[in-house]
Amino acid sequence: MAVIAPTPYAVIADLTLYGAPAAAFTATSTTQQQAVLDAANALVDGYFADKFVLPLLSWGKDLVKHVVAIATYDLIVVRGSNPTAPGNEDLHARWEAALKWLQGVSDGKIKPNVIDNSAGGIGGPTVLQASTQGTSQAAISGAQSQNVQGTVVTGPPSLRGWK
Secondary structure, eight states, X not given: OOOOOOOOSSOHHHIIIIIOOGGGGTTSOHHHHHHHHHHHHHHHHHHHTTTSOSSOSEEOHHHHHHHHHHHHHHHHHHHXXXXXXXXXXXXXXXXXXXXXXXXXXXXXXOOOSEEOSSTTOOOSOOEEEEESSOOOHHHHTTXXXXXXXXXXXXXXXXXXXXX
16 A cells, blocks of 8 residues: 655754754654654644645645644654653643644634645735835735835735745
8 A cells, every 4th residue: 555645844854943952862763753754744634634735835834843743742752751751741732732733723723824735725824015115906916905105915825926
């Protein structure tokens, strides 16, 4: 049976940026690190599959941090840890918070900063952009604007020409 490659929301370098100090991972191999990241990335795809057209085209650091929280905790457990040691309870709390966040996305209560693979790309926050150089309404196609010392434009990222 073929394994479907998950979207790489987080990579090995993110483990030390958002997960834990590099010393926490010295007893683990890069193969183990990649395996837990692949599993955490696949977990996200499972939660997102009913909300977004996968694979996502772009995503924010909010998603990266939650993937890393899941992967870090899983990797520390594989490495072996004392659950009551300083910092380990925090890792577990971050793991639980990440799963709660994913459930919130799945339930439609949380809207992550993502652009999916559908025509026009859904998701992401509404963007507020101010410009003193003026932007024509025709160029913004469908967004609202007000002229207040320049142009203030609001709308979803797809209306702002972002891909």
